[in-house]
Amino acid sequence: MSIDLATAGGVTLALAPELVLTAWCLIVMLAIAWRHEGEADQRLAAWLSLLGLASTALAVAWLWVGEARPAGLAGAMALDPFRYLSALVFLGGAALTVLLSLGYLGRERIRAPEYYLLILLATLGMLFMGGGADLVVIFLGLELMSVPVYVLAGVNRRSVVGAEAALKYFLLGAFASGFLLYGIALVYGATGTTNLALIGAQASGFGLATNPMALIGLALLLVGFGFKVAAVPFHMWTPDVYDGAPTPITGFMAAAVKAAGFAALVRMLLQAFGGAPAWHEAVWWLAAVTMVAGNLMALAQRALKRLLAYSSIAHAGYLLVAVTSGNEEGAAAFLFYALAYTLMTVGAFAVLAAAGRDGERDVLVEDLNGLASRRPWIAAGMTVFLLSLLGFPGTAGFIGKWYILSSAVEAHQYLLAVVLVLASVISAGFYLPPIMAMYMQPEPSPEAHRGTVLAGAPRLVVALVAAALLVLGVWPNLALDAARDGGAGLRTAVTYTLAR
Amino acid sequence: MLLGPALAVSAILFSIGVGGVLLRRNAIVIFMSVELMLNAVNLTFVALSQQLGPQGQVIVFFVMAVAAAEAAVGLAIMLAIFRHRETVDIEAFSVLRG
Known part of the structure; x- marks a missing residue:
């Protein structure tokens, strides 16, 4: 189906997923304005949010199946499989987070009906980041995603650490937005446009690669995105914020928020700056340093939540390797890894939320001792997630890493590939001890794991995610084909513009 | 107004903002420095749109709206932390350090 973006009807069709989600945000907002008294009302908001996410996913699928293509000039929103696939990843991550929060909010006695509304709003921002074909749209999407997440980090108002995490995240996030925005301003000054495709056309034709204003702008954009995706050396906020936020929100930040930042980065670098190779070397170093430093710092952690925070920094490095490749295989590898990474991160944080009873700040590796004998299924699930994060064959993490490699x-980045493999070897040093603690250590006391229970929705999340990771690990064809489709979509957009 | 001096002034303002974020210890002053950074960018956009057409001026309105939203949320977060700690000095927030 060909959509004419010059007409109001065409724009409405092209924005169908975002409009559906906006409508559901309003519905949830109205619902919690009327009913915000007890536990039951909070559950109502959660189920409404899930409905909203599901209908948005249907709208995305409708555009994808209809093979929507822009007729005439491409507008501020892209219509390509990259947008649809990344949108489905964000929607899935948000839905898993909502399911996970159902039990968590009740247990921690957090009374905040707006919690689910904020997740929906952040997801709406992610959709704009994954689909924005204009730097201004990407910036607005980034803010729409970030501002609700600042609030979510501090949603537990009784917790001092939560408030500190929210403040740190807010200050660093606003700081990063300043850099990003200045970068956009300079690129606009150098090219006279903020449209990615039009910038891309100039990058190869008009010597943008040597224009100092454009290069400084590009560097500032990289700094801004570096903060958002927590790449070393812009990662200082990550462990503290992930540690202080409520566990389901930490999973959301580590998985969906990070994937959204990367989706916007990949689209920006490939479509707008594909003809300006200056960023390759900068991102090369970012990737190498992030992988090595993230994994080394994770080795020193004993608390599981901080360990997973540093491991998410390391995974940002793996994703940056896919970005560095700068070809459509890289974009496809990014999409597949984003899917696998979202699943395994949400799963690991789901188990962590179950293992940490009230005020789950300090679940240490030793606290998992003997979990397998008391709760074999939870231990099995956690093992799948950790092995997948490690990139063990038979799990989705392995396929994803192999595809990035x-x-x-393909892009002749042999040294970076070697660094990736070595960094993965280091990561075995902190992914395996929790598994050994669960299976090889005796239970400290018969009471130790009595409180570690997964019931209802969180149990469903862990079971679904573990099954999905194993299925993707042995039969990834469907997801790989979709990812290749998405990666190729980015390339067509570029050639399309150049041909005009 | 000349383009060069306007860009230079906004670059200087942006640098002052970055310096403020990195050097000051009071959360509210840090936030003011961030606002200074955003307004420096606004100045850049307005100066550039003299030559490049009205799009830059439109972006300035977006940035102002975003800055207002950030201010509302940020000050609420600072209020929340002040209720726990009676201070907004970031040196005092050490529960999560390191």
């Missing part, structure tokens, strides 16, 4: 080799 092959995209790096």
Whole structure:
């Protein structure tokens, strides 16, 4: 189906997923304005949010199946499989977070009906980040995603650490937005446009690669995105914020928020700056330093939540390798890894939320001792998630990493591929001890794991995610084909513009 | 107004903002420095749109709206932390350090 973006009807069709989600945000807002008294009302908001996410996913699927293509000039929103696939990843991550929060909010006695509304709003921002074909749209999407997440980090108003995490996240996030925005201003000054495709056309034709204003703008954009995706050396806020936020929100931040930042980064670098190779070397160093430093710092952690925070920094490095490749295989590898990474991160944080009873700040590795004998299924699930994060064969993490490696080799980035493999070897040093603690250590006391229970929705999340990771690990064809489709979509947008 | 001096002034303002964020210890002053950064960017957009057409001026309105939203949320977060700690000095927030 061909959509004419010059007409109001065409724009409405092209924005169908965002409009559906906006409508559901309003519905949830009205619902919680009327009913915000007890536990039951909070559950109502959660189920409404899930409905909203599901109908948005249907709208995305409708555009995808209808093969929507822009007729005439491409507008501020892209219509390509990259947008649809990344949108489905964000919606899935948000839905898993909502399911996970159902039990968590009740247990921690957090009374905040707006919690689910904020998740929906942040997801709406992610949709704009994954689909924005204009720097201004990407910036607005980033803010629409970030501002609700600042609030979510501090949603537990009784917790001092939560408030500190929210403040740190807010100050660093606003700081990063300043850099990003200045970068946009300078790129606008150098090219006279903020449209990615039009910038891309100038990058190859008009010597943008040597224009100092455009290069400084690009550097500032990289700094801004570096903060948002927590790449070393812009990662200082990550462990503190992930540690202080409520566990389901930490999972949301580590998975969906990070994937959204990367989706916007990939689209920006490939479509707008594909013809300006200056960023390759900068991102190369970011990727190498992030992988090595993230994994080394994770080795020193004993608390599981901080361990997973540093591990998420390391995974940002793996994703940056896919970005560095700068080809459509890289974009496809990014999409597949984003899917696998979202699943395994949400799963690991789901188990962590179950293992940490009230005020779950300090679940240490030793606290998992003997979990397998008391709760074999939870231990099995956690093992799948950790092995997948490690990249063990048979799990989705392995396929994802292998695909990133092959995209790096395709782009002749051999040294970076070697660094990735070595960093993964280091990561075995902190992913395996929790598994050994669960299976090889005796239970400290018969009471130790009595409180570790997964019931209802969180149990469903862990079971679903573990099954999905194993299925993707042995039969990834469907997801890989979709990811290749998405990666190729980015390339067509570029050639399309150049041909005009 | 000349383009060069306007860009230079906004670059200087932006640098002052960055310096403020990195050097000051009071959360509200840090936030003011961030606002200074955003307004420096606004000045850049307005100066550039003299030559490049009205799009830059439109972006300034977006940035102002975003800055207002950030201010509302940020000050609420600072209020929340002040209720726990009676201070907004970031040196005092050490529960999560390191």
